[in-house]
Amino acid sequence: MNFLPPDRNCGLCARLCAFREQNRRKYPAYHNAPVEPFGSLNAEILIVGLAPGLNGANRTNRPFTNDYAGDVLYPILKQYGLARGNYQKRKDDGFELINVRITNAVRCVPPENKPTGEEEKNCRHFLAAEISAMPNLKIILCLGTISHKNVLCALGQKQSFAKFKHGAVYEIPPSAVSSVQNGILLADSYHTSRYNINTGVLTYTMFEEIIKKIKGLLNK
Numbered sequence: 001m002n003f004l005p006p007d008r009n010c011g012l013c014a015r016l017c018a019f020r021e022q023n024r025r026k027y028p029a030y031h032n033a034p035v036e037p038f039g040s041l042n043a044e045i046l047i048v049g050l051a052p053g054l055n056g057a058n059r060t061n062r063p064f065t066n067d068y069a070g071d072v073l074y075p076i077l078k079q080y081g082l083a084r085g086n087y088q089k090r091k092d093d094g095f096e097l098i099n100v101r102i103t104n105a106v107r108c109v110p111p112e113n114k115p116t117g118e119e120e121k122n123c124r125h126f127l128a129a130e131i132s133a134m135p136n137l138k139i140i141l142c143l144g145t146i147s148h149k150n151v152l153c154a155l156g157q158k159q160s161f162a163k164f165k166h167g168a169v170y171e172i173p174p175s176a177v178s179s180v181q182n183g184i185l186l187a188d189s190y191h192t193s194r195y196n197i198n199t200g201v202l203t204y205t206m207f208e209e210i211i212k213k214i215k216g217l218l219n220k
């Protein structure tokens, strides 16, 4: 299945369109459009975030890039061999993901980092199409509850099938993902947000454990 990303002027969400127009006037040098995923569709790992940050991914057009959450995520991916190069918070910094693709549940920046349920729903078919377009996919790492919820929905699973729990790993039946034959794993982590790090909900060590676990699962 081919993955068709949203149009630059995607009009599915009235509130997000209005915010985008406001940001285009206020920050003309920013990307201010749906943010493109990062990494190859041939990757075995898909990391799903929430939505672009206003001055981060919405500015740079690369998920988690110039966002605090990326300052946590990218160095740890590199430390565990899932990325190479120098992460310099710009799309053209030459930083590369290895066997990983990163995307968001919602592709446009929402006011105050909070998409509505309707916006999540409007954006979900892009996530479903992206998952279906990854023939080698083995593990989806969901960062936070909104990512978890939308990945489950995109896979056609009920929320009762898998509750969000930091460190949990669930087996998704093969029938849920048309592109893969052996089923996939859904893993959960708290989001690498500034709030979670500052409040101690997530520590760097906890996130390293998640990445180690994912690598271990991949090699099974």
Ligand code: URA
Pocket (backbone or CB within 6 Å): 049, 050, 051, 052, 053, 056, 057, 062, 063, 064, 065, 067, 069, 070, 104
């Ligand atoms: N947080 C996310 O969840 N995604 C991004 O792209 C940036 C910050």
